Amino acid sequence: MTPFSYSKPADVAQAINLVGPASRFIAGGTNLLDLMKENIAHPEHLIDITGLPLKDVRETPGGGLMIGALVSNADLAWHPLIETRYPLLSQAVLAGASPQLRNMASTxxxxxxxxxxxxxxxxxxxxxxxxxxxxxxxxxxxxxIHAILGASDDCVATHPSDMCVALAALEAVVHVEGRAGKRTIEFADFHRLPADSPERDNQLADDELITAIELPPAQFQQHSHYLKIRDRASYAFALVSVAAALELDGDVIRDVRLALGGVAHKPWRDKAVERSLIGQPVSRENFVAAADAMLRAAQPLEHNAFKIKLARRAIVRALSDAAVGGNA
Structure with a gap:
């Protein structure tokens, strides 16, 4: 491990001002420390942000929620407002990692x-x-385990998060702050596809810090489901995951969100597919058609063609479970 210096700022402004060309923010460290131990990341200075006032979940004036960036995954999953208003997010968080890691990992x-x-x-x-x-x-x-959607000649890696798949479906907004000030990034735009610069995972500037994730007013409480398909029952990353959410009028779909994990460099959505389901009755045939459309651009590699069939079945199952109230 490369030697490094360490700072623990008292506020966000101080943390941002400490950023240099070889520095990294650290919170729970559940990924960064692994990268350092494996000789992948070589920060010369760590900026410990665990003392910053970013650990609360509060309601917004518009009826949504603002989640501080330092809320632990465990506290987020079990927060009563998340469990009752956004069960899809709670399910996704609890599907990831292990209890020990969720206690440490930050939002x-x-x-x-x-x-x-x-x-x-x-x-x-x-x-x-x-x-x-x-x-x-x-x-x-x-x-x-690699991508079947959105990959490039330069990179076929997938994004590993479960939480992010649910946040994509819920259309969260990421709040960030840097030396240029504060700004927000729509979740759909936060992560990048690899193209010819796969070293860039997201749209953050080098000096920017995530301060919060905002959820819009609650929807889909009654009809949502997170399905994760993996090689073992716990502590494994998704081969394919699906965040499915429906608003129903009887058996007619009035709104729908559908996001995939384990298949691309970022959580994968296709709004055209979602629109095709609106106004349609709940049926296996309609869900199969949506799954086929969602995967029409899939380009498998030598060893992961199975993901196309797996994702197709997972989409149908997740939508079906959501339709009958699969958030329990």
Whole structure:
């Protein structure tokens, strides 16, 4: 591990002013410390933000919720306002990691965790995400867990978060602050597809800090479901996950949200597919058609073609469970 210096600022402004070319913010450290131990990240200065006043969940004037960036994943999942108003988010958080990690991991940090691609974590092999221009061995190598949507010639890695899939479906907004001031980023725009610069995971400037995640007024409390398909029952990343949410008028779909995890470099949504379901009755046939449309651009690699069939079935199941009240 590379030697580093350490600071613990008392407020957001001080934290931002401490940012330098080789510094990193650290909260729970559940991903950054792994990256440092594996010789992937080499910060020269760590800025400990755990003392900042970003640990509360509060209601907004418009009826939504503002979640501080330092709220732990465990506290978020079990918060009564999240459980009752946004059960989809609670389900997704509890599907991730382990109880010990959820106790440490922060909400803001969850958005910033990096891919779990085998080659990214192996510093002895090339990786465009670690060293731009060096190559992507996953394309011709062991690529069972890799992307089937939105990938590029430079990177086929997937984003690992469960929480982010639900936040994408709920259309959250990310609040950030940097030396240029405060701004908000729509969740759909926060994470990037790899294109020819896979080393950039998101739209944050180097000096920007996530301060909060805002949820819009509650919807879909009665009809939502998070489905995670993985190799083992706990502490495993998704091969495919689905966040499905419906607003129903009888058996007619009035609104729908559908986001996939484990299939792309970011949580994957297709608003055209969602619009195609609005006004349609709840039926397996309509859900199958939506799943087929959602996956029409899928481009499998040698070892992950199974993900297309798996994702298709998972979408149908998640929508079906949401329709009957699968948030319990």
């Amino acid at each position: 803001g940090g969850n958005l910033l965790q990096r891919t779990r691609c085998y080659y990214f974590y192996d510093s002895t092999v090339p990786c465009n995400k670690r060293e731009p221009g060096s190559g992507c061995p996953a394309k011709q190598g062991l690529n069972r």
